Amino acid sequence: xxxxxxxxxxxxIKELKVSFPxxxxxxxxxxxxxxxxxxxxxxxIVGESGSGKSVMSQSILRLRDHDTAVRYEGEILxxxxxxxxxxxxRMRDIRGNQISxxxxxxxxxxxxxxxxxxxxxxxxILHKQLSxxxxxxxxxxxxKMTGIPDPEACMKKYPFELSGGMQQRVMIAMxxxxxxxxxxxxxxxxxxxxxxxxxILHLIRDLNERLGMSVLFITHDMxxxxxxxxxxxxxxxxxxxxxxxxxxxxxxxxxxxxxxxLACIPHLRVxxxxxxxxxxxxxxxxxxxxxxxxxxxxxxxxxDTCRNCPPPLVEISPGHKVKCWKYADxxxxxxxxxx
Amino acid sequence: MLKYILxxxxxxxxxxxxxxxxxxxxxxxxxxxxxxxxxxMEATPDQIDALNAELGFDRPFLVQYVDWFxxxxxxxxxxxxxxxxxxxxxxxxYFVPTLSLAVFAQIIALILSIPLGILAAYKRGTALDLTxxxxxxxxxxxxxxxxxxxxxxxxxxxxxxFPVAGYAALSEGLGEHLRYLFLPALSLGIVQAAYLTRMTxxxxxxxxxxxxxxxxxxKGLKEKKVVMKYALKNGAPVILTAVGQSFGSLITGTIVxxxxxxxxxxxxLTLTSINRRDVFVIQGxxxxxxxxxxxxxxxxxxxxxxxxPRLRPGRK
Numbered sequence: 001x002x003x004x005x006x007x008x009x010x011x012x013i014k015e016l017k018v019s020f021p022x023x024x025x026x027x028x029x030x031x032x033x034x035x036x037x038x039x040x041x042x043x044x045i046v047g048e049s050g051s052g053k054s055v056m057s058q059s060i061l062r063l064r065d066h067d068t069a070v071r072y073e074g075e076i077l078x079x080x081x082x083x084x085x086x087x088x089x090r091m092r093d094i095r096g097n098q099i100s101x102x103x104x105x106x107x108x109x110x111x112x113x114x115x116x117x118x119x120x121x122x123x124x125i126l127h128k129q130l131s132x133x134x135x136x137x138x139x140x141x142x143x144k145m146t147g148i149p150d151p152e153a154c155m156k157k158y159p160f161e162l163s164g165g166m167q168q169r170v171m172i173a174m175x176x177x178x179x180x181x182x183x184x185x186x187x188x189x190x191x192x193x194x195x196x197x198x199x200i201l202h203l204i205r206d207l208n209e210r211l212g213m214s215v216l217f218i219t220h221d222m223x224x225x226x227x228x229x230x231x232x233x234x235x236x237x238x239x240x241x242x243x244x245x246x247x248x249x250x251x252x253x254x255x256x257x258x259x260x261x262l263a264c265i266p267h268l269r270v271x272x273x274x275x276x277x278x279x280x281x282x283x284x285x286x287x288x289x290x291x292x293x294x295x296x297x298x299x300x301x302x303x304d305t306c307r308n309c310p311p312p313l314v315e316i317s318p319g320h321k322v323k324c325w326k327y328a329d330x331x332x333x334x335x336x337x338x339x
Numbered sequence: 340m341l342k343y344i345l346x347x348x349x350x351x352x353x354x355x356x357x358x359x360x361x362x363x364x365x366x367x368x369x370x371x372x373x374x375x376x377x378x379x380m381e382a383t384p385d386q387i388d389a390l391n392a393e394l395g396f397d398r399p400f401l402v403q404y405v406d407w408f409x410x411x412x413x414x415x416x417x418x419x420x421x422x423x424x425x426x427x428x429x430x431x432x433y434f435v436p437t438l439s440l441a442v443f444a445q446i447i448a449l450i451l452s453i454p455l456g457i458l459a460a461y462k463r464g465t466a467l468d469l470t471x472x473x474x475x476x477x478x479x480x481x482x483x484x485x486x487x488x489x490x491x492x493x494x495x496x497x498x499x500x501f502p503v504a505g506y507a508a509l510s511e512g513l514g515e516h517l518r519y520l521f522l523p524a525l526s527l528g529i530v531q532a533a534y535l536t537r538m539t540x541x542x543x544x545x546x547x548x549x550x551x552x553x554x555x556x557x558k559g560l561k562e563k564k565v566v567m568k569y570a571l572k573n574g575a576p577v578i579l580t581a582v583g584q585s586f587g588s589l590i591t592g593t594i595v596x597x598x599x600x601x602x603x604x605x606x607x608l609t610l611t612s613i614n615r616r617d618v619f620v621i622q623g624x625x626x627x628x629x630x631x632x633x634x635x636x637x638x639x640x641x642x643x644x645x646x647x648p649r650l651r652p653g654r655k
Contacts, residue, residue, distance in 0.1 A: 063553055066562065095559035108550040113572045113647050123558050158648045174558070 010181055010214050011037040011060070011099075015074040018052075018059050026071055027286040029055040031238035034074075037182065042208055042215040044229030044246070046222060046261065050283040052238035053218045057184045060216075061095050062088065078182075097127040100175035104187040106167035110159035116143075117155030120174045127178045142173035146203060165196035169203070176207065183208075184216045189224060201228050222261050226250055231319075234258045237283060237294040240313065244320040254322040256299050293325065301326050347637050354633060355626065359411065362625040363404050366618050372396055373420050376616045407619075411626065417619030419612075426623035429608065434627075436506055436520075437597070437604035440527070441589035443520050447528030448535055448585060453578070455532075456539025461566050463544060471536060478533025487526040487599050494522060504601045523600040527593060531585045535578070542577035546570045575646035583639035590635065591628040 016033045019026040030052040037043050045053045055064065060078075064070045065088055076083040078094065086094075103109040111119060120142060121135035130138065136155065143151035146169040159167055168188060175183060185204060189197040205228050208215050217229055225232050226246060233243040234257065242255040253259045260279040281298040284290065292309050296302040305325050313323040374390040375382070391397050395406075410417065416426035424432075452475075459471035495503035501522050507515040546552065547570050555565045594606035605624060612620040644651035 061557055063556055066556060067548065089561075092559040092561065095557050097559055101554075101557045103550060103554065105550060109554045111551040111555070111569050111573060112649060113575075114569075122560075126559060160649055171554075174554075 008039060009036050009077075010039050010079065011035075011216075012077040013056075013060075013074070014077070016056065016059065016076060017073040018055055018064075019071045019073075021069050021071075022287065025287070029238055029286060030059065032074070033233075033235070033238070033240050035233060035240070035243075037214050037216060039181070039214055040208070040212045041231070042205070042217055042229045044225040044232040045216065045218045045235055046220065046225055046232060047235035048220055048283050050237070050285075051235040053235050054186055055238075056235075057101070057186050057216060057218050060184060061099055061101060062091050063101075093127075096123050096175075096180070097178045098180055099182045099184065100178070100180040101184045101186060102168070102171045102175045102188045105191045106164060106171045107159060107191075109171060110167060112159055114158075115155065116157050116159065116162070116170050120155075120170070120177055123174060123177045139173070139177065142177050143170070145176075145207075146170075146173045147199075148173070163196075164192050165199060168192060168196075168200050172200075172203065172207075176211070176213070179211065180213060182214045182216065184218070186218045187220070188217075190219070190221075197224070204228065223265050234261065237286075237289060239294060239323065240321075241295065241324070242320075242322045248317070248320050252320070254316060254320070254327045255295075255324045256301055256326070257295050293323075295324075344637070344641070347640070351630070351633055355629060356408075358629045359408055359622070359626060360404070362622050363407065366621055367400060367403075369616070371616055373616045373618055377420055407622070411623075416623040416626075419617050419620045421615055421617055422620070426619050429620060430605070430623055430627050433603055433605050433608040435509070436602050437593075437606065438590065439509070439516065440520055440524055440593070440597075440602060440604060441586065443517065443524035444527035444531065444589050445582075445586050447524055448531035449582070451528065451532035452535035453539055456536045456578075457543065457566065457571065459536070459540040460543035460547065460570070461563070463547075468540075471540065475533040475536040475540075478529055479537070481530070481533075483526060483530050483593075484595050484599060486529060487523065487596055490522050490526050491599075504599070506600075506602045520602075523596050523602060527589060527596055531589065535581055535585060538581035539574075539578050542574035543570045545577075546573045549573065572646060576643050576650065579639055579642055579646065583635055587632050587635045590631055 013033060013035045016030055017028050018030040019028045021027075033052075033056055035043065045056070047053045058064050059070075059072065060076055060083065062083065072084045074084070078099065083091065083094070110116075117136060117139055120139040121130075121132065124130045124135035124138050125132065128135075128138075140151045140155060143154055148154050148166060148169050154162070154166070154170070159170070162170065171188075183204075188204070189200050192200060201224065204215060204217075207213065215228075217225075219225060229246050231243065231245050232249050233240045234249075234255065235241065236257050242249065242253070242258045244252075249258065250262065253262050257279070260277070263277040264279070266276055279298055284294075284297060290296050290307065293299070293302070293306045293311050296306040299306065309325075311323050311325045313321050314327075315321045316327060372387075372391060374387045374394065374396065378386055378390060388397070395403065398406075407417065414427075416430075418425050419429055422429050455471050455475075459468045462468050491503050494500045502519050503522075505519055507519045509516045543566065547566070551573070552565060552569055555569045556562075560568075591605065593604075594610055596602075597604045597606035598610060605628070608620065609624050611617075612624065
């Protein structure tokens with residue numbers, strides 16, 4: 001059954017552009033991103049802070065709509081339905097039910113003044129119309145599934161009484177309570193220390209295999225990507241600059257930015273005392289985006305073409321696309337984006 | 340919990356000590372004593388000195404203070420020179436109207452401010468929000484006595500709905516009691532509501548940008564539920580503090596309002612006692628008001644624990 005579903009697309013994002021008003025100008029935080037997520041797949045999005053990866057993930061559930069003015073262009077199709085066309089109150093049936101999110105900082109993402117049990121049961125009462133008792137029982141099952149010892153006691157606890165790892169397990173239990181088809185994990189391991197990080201990654205991967213749920217995994221850590229994602233998209237300043245299957249991307253990184261990110265992972269075998277390479281400079285602000293290739297200000301290969309004309313996203317081998325003049329030239333000239 | 344309350348009550352002692360020193364010193368230093376006030380303008384200096392000696396005001400400062408403070412600790416707060424009753428019974432008598440007025444005004448303030456504050460935060464950025472903010476700013480800027488006089492004029496003099504001023508004790512019936520208290524309570528309530536509306540709104544707005552609010556929205560909850568369940572309970576300590584402050588200022592007597600509406604409350608007692616240099620009453624009222632203030636704060640602190648488990652005394 002899993003096999004035939006593989007071919008369908010669960011979530012398809014087409015040319016998504018998300019802009020926010022800054023000083024009376026609309027600045028795009030996400031600028032023409034397209035992606036497809038198939039059932040059971042873990043898709044990774046990698047990028048530095050400010051690359052637009054979080055904004056993109058929040059746009060899927062339209063979480064930004066409540067706080068600020070925001071303008072969407074393009075389409076976000078979830079099971080064929082365009083989420084951007086839906087009135088905001090219709091999004092409530094999807095949020096937490098069909099698509100769930102887990103956030104970066106579990107302590108601050110859980111309400112400090114409500115018990116764990118209350119916060120998990122709430123979703124079940126809301127979406128599955130369970131009674132309080134049924135929801136409580138199911139919540140305990142969910143907590144057990146995420147590997148929390150003594151889930152009954154945990155139900156009565158407040159988030160601050162749990163450790164960081166336990167808090168993130170609670171977040172995961174809450175997100176998965178209604179068995180969503182898609183889990184958006186927005187840097188779920190960033191605030192955790194390394195051993196806990198490993199446990200949480202293992203848990204997400206395990207749940208993905210057991211429940212067949214798709215995961216959109218957002219991170220800035222290439223190391224994490226290699227351990228969990230089936231395919232990866234590398235984002236820079238609101239655009240996808242390279243995408244491929246995880247193994248292909250690690251073996252054959254083509255974009256200078258991807259190469260830079262990979263070079264930043266420390267290896268045990270690297271000589272002691274040798275400096276770890278870094279990508280020079282920092283991400284330019286949205287009001288200061290270069291005209292040509294967005295990465296040209298920090299790229300060691302940049303020439304005049306790069307500085308003046310934006311490169312297209314080109315497929316250089318099946319499933320491997322890159323947005324870079326330096327690699328587009330020799331590759332099969334098949335434009336993917338219609339820009 | 341009990342240990343916590345006991346500890347808080349013990350910590351009252353140094354506070355009371357400092358307050359008693361200061362108030363005793365201030366009263367000691369103001370020119371004119373009870374003797375001058377008792378004997379009138381025509382009294383000769385000899386007569387005044389004689390009365391002062393009789394009342395014990397010729398003794399050294401420290402002796403007078405220690406004498407008074409030990410009596411206070413024993414429960415003997417002295418006797419008023421003019422009211423022909425003990426200070427404690429005078430305070431008990433004058434406190435009743437003040438307490439009634441404070442509770443009434445606080446209820447009016449809460450009924451007005453909490454829903455308005457929530458509404459303004461829920462409809463943030465809209466015309467409704469702007470109206471609430473402007474109204475509450477206007478309410479805070481308006482001097483209380485002006486508002487009182489306007490209410491007296493409008494509801495009392497023109498419409499005859501409520502008595503212009505005066506006070507009816509609870510023994511004359513609850514209806515009559517509240518009818519007399521309504522205008523002063525409304526006047527105080529509006530001013531407090533203006534402050535509380537702003538505090539409620541800003542505390543909710545602050546929590547509405549927290550991460551757990553995003554989590555709540557990501558669950559698919561209605562915005563109304565997000566505000567009422569998550570923002571309100573998380574913002575509650577700030578609102579509670581503001582309510583405590585507002586009640587503290589009401590319960591300790593409102594001199595202007597009580598004088599305007601001619602209500603025999605603590606504020607009025609303070610004012611007349613100062614004019615008459617009725618020293619034991621002044622000192623007694625200040626000590627009493629300090630006690631009240633500390634108790635209100637203690638209650639607020641205990642209530643924190645109900646809204647936020649992290650602030651629950653005795654927990655971790």
